[in-house]
Amino acid sequence: MAYVAVKGGETAIANAHRWLAEERRGDPAVPEIDVTQIREQLSLAIDRVMCEGSCYDRDLAALAIKQARGDIQEAVFMIRAYRTTLPRFGASEPLDTIQMRAARRISAAFKDIPGGQVLGPTFDYTHRLLDFTLAANGEADIPPALKSEEPQEYPMPNIASVFAHEDLLEVDVPTPDAPEPYDLTRQPMRFPAGRDQRLQALARGDEGFLLGLAYSGMRGWGNTHPLCGEIRYGEVDVEFVPEELGFPIEIGEILLTECVMITGGKGGANKAPQYGRGYGLVFGHCERKSMSMSMVDIALKAADAGEAANAPVKDEEFVLYHSDNVEASGFVQHLKLPHYVDFQAGLLTIRQLRAEFFERQRANGEATEPAAIGELVS
Amino acid sequence: MNALAQQNALAQQVAPAPLLSVTGLSKRFGNVAACSDVSFDLYPGEVLGIVGESGSGKTTLLNCISGRMAPDAGEVAFATRRFGLSDIYSLSEPDRRRMQREEWGFVHQNARDGLRMRATASANVAEPLMNMGGRHYGKMRAETEKWFNRVELDPSRLDGQPRLFSGGMQQRVQIARNLIHRPRLVFMDEPTGGLDVSVQARLLDLMRELVRDLNLAVVLVTHDMAVARLMADRLLVMKQGKVVETGLTDQVLDDPQQPYTQLLVSSVLQI
Amino acid sequence: MTVTAQQSNQPTQQYNYAYLDEQTKRMIRRAILKALAIPGYQVPFGSREMPVPYGWGTGGIQVTAAIIGPDDVFKCIDQGADDTTNAVSIRQFFAKVADVATTEATSEATIVQSRHRIPEKTLKQGQILVLQVPQPEPLRGLEARETETRAMHAYEEYGVKYVSLYQSIAAHGRITTGAGYPAMVNQRYLMTPSPIPKFDNPKINQSDAIMLFGAGREKRIYAVPPHTDVRSLDFEDYPFEIQSWEEICALCGSEDSYLDEVVLDDEGNRMFVCSDTHHCSVRRDAGHAGPLAGHALATAQEAAE
Numbered sequence: 001m002a003y004v005a006v007k008g009g010e011t012a013i014a015n016a017h018r019w020l021a022e023e024r025r026g027d028p029a030v031p032e033i034d035v036t037q038i039r040e041q042l043s044l045a046i047d048r049v050m051c052e053g054s055c056y057d058r059d060l061a062a063l064a065i066k067q068a069r070g071d072i073q074e075a076v077f078m079i080r081a082y083r084t085t086l087p088r089f090g091a092s093e094p095l096d097t098i099q100m101r102a103a104r105r106i107s108a109a110f111k112d113i114p115g116g117q118v119l120g121p122t123f124d125y126t127h128r129l130l131d132f133t134l135a136a137n138g139e140a141d142i143p144p145a146l147k148s149e150e151p152q153e154y155p156m157p158n159i160a161s162v163f164a165h166e167d168l169l170e171v172d173v174p175t176p177d178a179p180e181p182y183d184l185t186r187q188p189m190r191f192p193a194g195r196d197q198r199l200q201a202l203a204r205g206d207e208g209f210l211l212g213l214a215y216s217g218m219r220g221w222g223n224t225h226p227l228c229g230e231i232r233y234g235e236v237d238v239e240f241v242p243e244e245l246g247f248p249i250e251i252g253e254i255l256l257t258e259c260v261m262i263t264g265g266k267g268g269a270n271k272a273p274q275y276g277r278g279y280g281l282v283f284g285h286c287e288r289k290s291m292s293m294s295m296v297d298i299a300l301k302a303a304d305a306g307e308a309a310n311a312p313v314k315d316e317e318f319v320l321y322h323s324d325n326v327e328a329s330g331f332v333q334h335l336k337l338p339h340y341v342d343f344q345a346g347l348l349t350i351r352q353l354r355a356e357f358f359e360r361q362r363a364n365g366e367a368t369e370p371a372a373i374g375e376l377v378s
Numbered sequence: 379m380n381a382l383a384q385q386n387a388l389a390q391q392v393a394p395a396p397l398l399s400v401t402g403l404s405k406r407f408g409n410v411a412a413c414s415d416v417s418f419d420l421y422p423g424e425v426l427g428i429v430g431e432s433g434s435g436k437t438t439l440l441n442c443i444s445g446r447m448a449p450d451a452g453e454v455a456f457a458t459r460r461f462g463l464s465d466i467y468s469l470s471e472p473d474r475r476r477m478q479r480e481e482w483g484f485v486h487q488n489a490r491d492g493l494r495m496r497a498t499a500s501a502n503v504a505e506p507l508m509n510m511g512g513r514h515y516g517k518m519r520a521e522t523e524k525w526f527n528r529v530e531l532d533p534s535r536l537d538g539q540p541r542l543f544s545g546g547m548q549q550r551v552q553i554a555r556n557l558i559h560r561p562r563l564v565f566m567d568e569p570t571g572g573l574d575v576s577v578q579a580r581l582l583d584l585m586r587e588l589v590r591d592l593n594l595a596v597v598l599v600t601h602d603m604a605v606a607r608l609m610a611d612r613l614l615v616m617k618q619g620k621v622v623e624t625g626l627t628d629q630v631l632d633d634p635q636q637p638y639t640q641l642l643v644s645s646v647l648q649i
Numbered sequence: 650m651t652v653t654a655q656q657s658n659q660p661t662q663q664y665n666y667a668y669l670d671e672q673t674k675r676m677i678r679r680a681i682l683k684a685l686a687i688p689g690y691q692v693p694f695g696s697r698e699m700p701v702p703y704g705w706g707t708g709g710i711q712v713t714a715a716i717i718g719p720d721d722v723f724k725c726i727d728q729g730a731d732d733t734t735n736a737v738s739i740r741q742f743f744a745k746v747a748d749v750a751t752t753e754a755t756s757e758a759t760i761v762q763s764r765h766r767i768p769e770k771t772l773k774q775g776q777i778l779v780l781q782v783p784q785p786e787p788l789r790g791l792e793a794r795e796t797e798t799r800a801m802h803a804y805e806e807y808g809v810k811y812v813s814l815y816q817s818i819a820a821h822g823r824i825t826t827g828a829g830y831p832a833m834v835n836q837r838y839l840m841t842p843s844p845i846p847k848f849d850n851p852k853i854n855q856s857d858a859i860m861l862f863g864a865g866r867e868k869r870i871y872a873v874p875p876h877t878d879v880r881s882l883d884f885e886d887y888p889f890e891i892q893s894w895e896e897i898c899a900l901c902g903s904e905d906s907y908l909d910e911v912v913l914d915d916e917g918n919r920m921f922v923c924s925d926t927h928h929c930s931v932r933r934d935a936g937h938a939g940p941l942a943g944h945a946l947a948t949a950q951e952a953a954e
Contacts, residue, residue, distance in 0.1 A: 009737040080698040085664060188693040188868035191796045270408065317794055327866050330703030334783065337705065337735055341728045341765050341924055344910055345827030345846040348892050353821055472804050479806075494812060500819060501812045508811040515818050515884040537819050 024069045038062040047255075047284020048072055052325065053079025054185065054204050055086075056254050056283050073206075077326050083185070093239040093248050097258050097281075098155050102234035105156055109229050109262060115156030120233060122287075159230040159260050160277075169229075169262065169275045193316055198300055199293075203282060205323030207289040213313040214295035222299050222311035226263040226278060233257045233285050257282050259290035263298050276301060395457070397422050397563055397595050398443070403452030405438050412438035413449070414619045422562065425589060425596040427610030427627065429642070432601060435619035437567070440599045444565045445478050456481075456563070479509050483556030483564035487571045489548030492555070493540050499526075499551045500536040506559035525554040530584060546577040550584070557588060566598045570605060582608050603643060607631055615639050667714040668746040673697055677715035677870070681861060684872035689834025689879075690802070691785050696868040706739055707865030709762050709781035716777065716861075717743065717760060722750045724758035729766040729907065729924035736764070753927050765828070767849040769906045769928040772858035774875065780843045782864040785871060787831045787841040807839050810882065818887055827892065832881045834873060839882075847881065848891045848907045854879040896921040899941035901932035920944070 025032070039046060039062040049061040053076045060079060068074035104120020107113050119125075133139075163169035172195070182190075182197040184204070189197065202210065217224035236256050239248040261278035278298035280290035299313040309315040322328060396419035405413040413435045420426050428436045441447040443454050445466050453465045458477050466474055478484075486492035493502050503522040504512070512518050519536075526533045529550040540548050549569060556564060569585065570578040586609060589596055598609055606613060606627065613630045615623040615638070623636045634640045665671065673695075680694035699707040717723065723743050727736035731753040739762065740751050752758050755770040764781040772778055788798045791809045801807065810831060817824045830847035834840050842853055843862060853860055853873055860873040873879060883889040897904050899920040906928055908921040920941055923929035933942070 009732040009734045010741070013734055013737060013741075077698075077702065081700045084697045084699065085668075085670075087670070185697075186695045188695060190693070191794075317796065321795075326698065327703045330705060330707075331783070331866055332704075333702065334704030337764075338728045338733055339765075339844075340909060341846055341907070342828035342844045344908070344924075345848070345892060347910065348894075349825050349827050352823075353825070356822065475804050475806070494809070497812050498816055498819060501816045504815055505808050505812050508815065509806075509808045513883075513885050515815065516886045518815070519819070 024067070033066055035059065035062040035066055038065050044285060045070075045072060045075075047282075047286050048207060048289070049075045049079055051283040051286050051289060052076040052204055052206065053083065055079050055083045073325050073329055077329070080326055090240065092251075093241065095236050095238065095256070097232065097236055097256065098158050098161070100156070100232055100234045100236045100256065100258070101154055102152075102156055102232040104234065105230065105232040107159060107228065107230045109159065109227050110162070113157070113159070113162060113230075115153065118152065121285075156232070158232070159262070163275070167272075167274070170277050172277065172279075189320060191317055191320075193320060195297075195301075198316070198320060199279065199281075199297065201320045201323060202280070202293045202296055205293070206325035206328070207286065207292065209323050209325070209328075210292035210296055211288060213299075213319060214292040217295060217299050217311065217313040222313045223302070223307075224263065224295050224299050224313070226261040226295060226298055228291070229260040229262040229277075231257065231259045231287060231290065233287070255284050257285055257287055257290045259287070259294045261291070261294040261298055396420055397457050398597070399453075399455040399463075400443055401453045401455070403439070403442055403449045403454065405442055405447070405449045411619045413442065416452070416614075416621055418614060418621075418624070420563070420595050420597065422595050423593040424612065425594075425598060425610045427606040427613045428597065428599045428616060429601065429603060429606050429613055430616035431642070433618070434616040436599045436601075436616050438619075439616070440565060440567055440597065443597065444482070444484060445474055479506070480559065481561055481563065483559075483561040485549070485552050485556050485564065485566040485569045487568035489540060489545070489552050492552045493548065495539070495541045497539075498537045499531075499540055499543070502540065502551055503554045503558055506555060510559055521558065522554070525558050528588070529554045530580075544577075545573050546581060549573070549581055553585065553588070557592065557594075560592070561594070563595045563597070566596060568600055568602075569598070571600075571602070578605075585609065603631065603645075615642065664746055666719075666747060667717050667743070668699075669697065669711065669714045673711075674715040677711055680870045681712065681715065681872060684861070684870050685859070685874045687838070688873050688877050689838030689840040689871060691840075691864075691869040691871045693868055694870050696865045699865065701739070701742070703866035704783060705735060706762075706764060706781045708863030708867075708870070709764070709779050709865075710739060710742070710863075711865055712779045712861050712863035712870060713743065713760055713762050714747070716779075717747050717749060719748060721747075721759045722752050722757055723747070724752050724755060724761045725763070726761070726766065726768070726925075726927075727764040729763075729768070729909075730926040732926065754931075755927055765844050765846075766907070766924060767845055767852045769923070769925040770931075771852070772856060774857040776858040778858055778860045780845070780860065780862045782841070782843040782862050782869075783866075784829075785841065785862065785864040785867050785869040787829075787839050802838060805837070810839060814882060814884070818884070824883065824887060824889075830881050830889075832879050834879050835877050836880075840871060840873075842879075846892060846907055847889070850879070850881045850889070851891065894921060897939060898923045898929060898932075899939045900944060901929045901937045901942070902939035903929065903932055903937070 039058050042065065045065055046058050046061045049064055049072060050056050050058070053061065053064070060082065061075065064075035064078040065072070068078060102118060102120070104122060105115065105118045107117065160169055160171065182194060182200065184197060184200050189201070193201075214224070216222060234255065235253045237250050237253050240251045241248045259280040261280075262275045263278060264276040276298060278294035278301070280293035280297065282290045282293065296313060296319060299311075300316055300319060302314055303309050303316055307314065312318050398420040400419075401417050403413055403416045404411065416439055418426065428439060430436045438447070442449045445454075448467050454467065455463050455465050456477070457463050459481060460473070460477070461469065466477070469477065484492065494505070500519060500522045503525055504518045507518045507521060523533050523536060526536060531547060531550050531554075535543070535547070540551055543551065570581050573581065582605060588594070589609075596609070598606070600606055610627045613625065613627050614621050615630065615636070617638050623630060623634065623639045630639060631643055634643050667674070669677070676695055680692045684690065684692045696707065696711060699710055701707055701710060713723070723740065725731070725736045725740040725743070727733040730736065743749055744751050755761065755768045758776065760777050760779060761768060761772070762779040762781070767778065786798050788801060788810060791813055792798050792801070801809070814824050817826070826847065828846045829841050829844040830850055831839055831841055832850060832853070842850055855876055855878065856873070857875055859875060862871045864870070881889040892907070894908050896908065898906060898908060900922050903923055907924045909924045911920050911922055913919055
């Protein structure tokens with residue numbers, strides 16, 4: 001059979017894109033998904049795409065999810081690529097999460113805390129039983145949640161302020177001469193990494209990867225079984241100081257999840273015993289991610305304190321280099337690209353080595369060479 | 379006084395040029411003074427033993443004088459080939475590292491710290507030659523084979539992996555790797571620690587022979603007085619960061635002046 | 650920001666010339682200049698997320714985007730061929746965002762972006778070769794940590810690499826590295842020339858052209874300016890050698906180009922053809938013919954042109 005080369009790369013690509021679009025659409029008899037539906041009804045997918053895409057825009061995330069056919073990592077990639085094209089006006093003022101209008105706020109450390117334990121909209125205590133009324137689109141008859149008689153009081157003091165009176169929890173306050181926070185979207189990763197670089201990398205990092213690392217830390221590969229000091233989820237105002245005005249103005253609000261994990265309790269010769277803190281902050285309602293992030297933060301801080309990086313979660317280079325799923329996916333999947341030139345180099349070498357091996361065997365009187373197969377056509 | 383020390387005493391009268399000169403070396407960790415005001419000179423061909431219990435500061439001292447840790451005070455001067463007598467901490471880091479590679483050896487207690495465990499024994503031993511610019515594979519391999527014989531290792535194990543060797547064998551590879559480039563000064567940190575007593579004895583004999591044949595200057599840190607007696611010409615006895623006694627090995631061990639030294643010596647098992 | 654469905658469905662937005670904004674291009678150019686000033690040294694740069702995945706040429710694309718202008722002529726190859734899918738994709742990208750002329754002829758190109766090969770035709774002064782690099786660190790396979798490898802380069806401590814070559818000879822009687830063969834640049838920095846076959850290494854030494862290396866995912870740029878000494882590592886008694894074949898190109902008869910092996914059937918029949926497709930077609934146009942000239946491969950190639 002004569003060989004027919006794979007040619008017409010351009011045509012092939014164009015057709016592949018068209019076929020992909022057909023797959024994305026699915027059965028044309030079924031109504032097309034509206035991006036607003038995705039935005040409203042798949043909000044946790046939106047949250048994850050915004051969080052790992054590092055771009056807070058619910059509509060863009062919804063579009064990316066639709067275009068990516070529901071592949072969240074692919075959607076994250078699209079958002080990141082889009083983000084690259086956006087002009088940078090500047091940085092907001094630091095977010096004041098104490099002012100958060102929290103829809104949900106819990107603490108495992110105390111039975112009750114000022115502001116109360118507010119359950120909020122959570123999967124936590126649901127029974128994971130598939131609800132077939134959802135398949136039948138029977139949502140119209142669900143009774144609304146009851147509102148409390150008294151409005152929730154804000155601000156809710158956070159766990160740090162609870163501990164502050166006794167100075168029991170370590171505080172991270174930048175010194176007045178601290179440099180601008182590192183920006184991974186503008187500068188390459190650098191080691192040893194400062195905490196600003198770490199937290200930014202973790203905030204953008206793959207939820208699954210961080211979850212696995214946090215889990216490993218709890219199970220002996222590391223030493224992290226912390227206490228959940230607080231998780232809060234809700235709206236936070238974003239403030240920005242335009243150069244022309246010289247004072248901060250509110251430019252909008254975003255939904256955030258913040259998690260503070262508490263650990264340790266050791267001190268040193270020159271330091272009174274204090275609890276250590278792990279911090280997680282993510283866009284949207286990504287609780288699992290915020291918890292994982294704060295636990296990985298704790299493990300990485302251990303290395304700062306001189307502990308050996310004897311577990312993957314404590315190894316800064318291991319964690320930060322491999323937590324970005326856009327990089328990871330790109331590199332892993334690049335293996336699909338043609339590698340036949342380097343492979344040819346390898347083939348030449350292995351054939352040479354084989355020839356020498358069988359030559360040596362023949363010289364020693366042991367012939368084990370398989371019969372020559374095929375014929376060279378050249 | 380043993381023959382070598384006599385020789386050195388004589389040499390000192392004729393040409394008083396120490397190879398390594400430590401002056402007023404101090405190092406603190408927080409509140410703890412790990413090393414206080416340590417001074418000594420080391421001459422070519424001399425073996426200096428630094429002895430003391432764990433916590434005496436001998437490891438800190440070793441790290442400071444071998445260029446691994448800058449002291450808080452004091453000077454470590456070495457007669458470098460490229461720059462003459464210099465405080466090693468006044469050299470730039472690249473220069474200091476190059477000097478460490480080319481003119482010194484460092485035998486670790488644990489072979490894991492002194493060898494590339496993922497490389498073959500022969501590659502480990504050849505590496506210093508390659509670092510010094512060696513580019514002829516055949517010649518370097520022959521040299522590693524020579525050294526294998528010299529440290530009494532079976533040349534059939536040349537391409538073996540050190541991680542599969544016994545502890546004693548690993549130390550022999552480490553010794554070969556640290557002598558092949560003909561350093562003038564070798565640091566040894568408990569080189570026979572953790573080994574079987576009989577293995578230790580054979581290794582110590584080998585080391586003594588090599589030190590003598592190559593006229594090496596050695597700084598040997600050990601808590602084991604028997605090792606000190608066998609290897610060292612002179613001793614520095616350390617307690618809580620300070621040198622409490624110093625002198626020729628035989629004198630210090632046979633006639634210790636300080637109560638602490640007496641305690642140390644009396645606790646040694648006579649083999 | 651609330652966006653109506655209409656806004657979300659906006660047609661392609663207007664991009665800056667060559668996709669990247671001017672600030673980013675400036676940042677990359679500074680990195681390139683630094684790289685040229687320190688041949689072989691890996692310069693960290695703020696690599697951006699591109700519409701193409703990391704690992705698929707974003708480094709090369711960013712380098713090209715920073716230096717390309719409307720008067721350039723752009724050639725893009727992958728594995729030596731202009732028509733492999735990724736080369737097509739990248740060439741289309743630049744044709745669109747840089748409005749630049751493209752070509753398959755090496756001698757006509759001012760910028761050649763390539764994955765894993767250097768063209769057979771010797772590059773001249775005024776040409777720039779941009780190579781796509783998956784892993785810029787030649788020591789990465791031996792030392793995982795960036796903090797360690799950075800120190801090794803700073804201290805010029807390349808012992809671990811020589812150890813690995815020594816062991817290769819001990820185990821196999823030769824240095825077995827076939828591609829991405831490490832080379833010493835300007836007698837100072839060890840570099841990987843990217844996964845080009847060692848066959849192409851000599852082309853980097855004392856070239857008249859500028860060679861730029863972009864690693865987008867790892868965020869490093871390095872460079873070899875013209876007329877720089879680039880020496881592939883070897884031993885005196887095991888000198889560096891390039892690959893050779895017993896066969897010649899089945900289509901054009903070339904005896905000294907890098908050959909691809911093409912499997913013809915599952916009975917072990919195969920043929921060898923030039924990896925550099927343009928080089929091969931130029932030879933065929935000039936009348937050279939190999940033993941399988943007129944083969945389906947050549948016919949399809951001509952049909953596609």
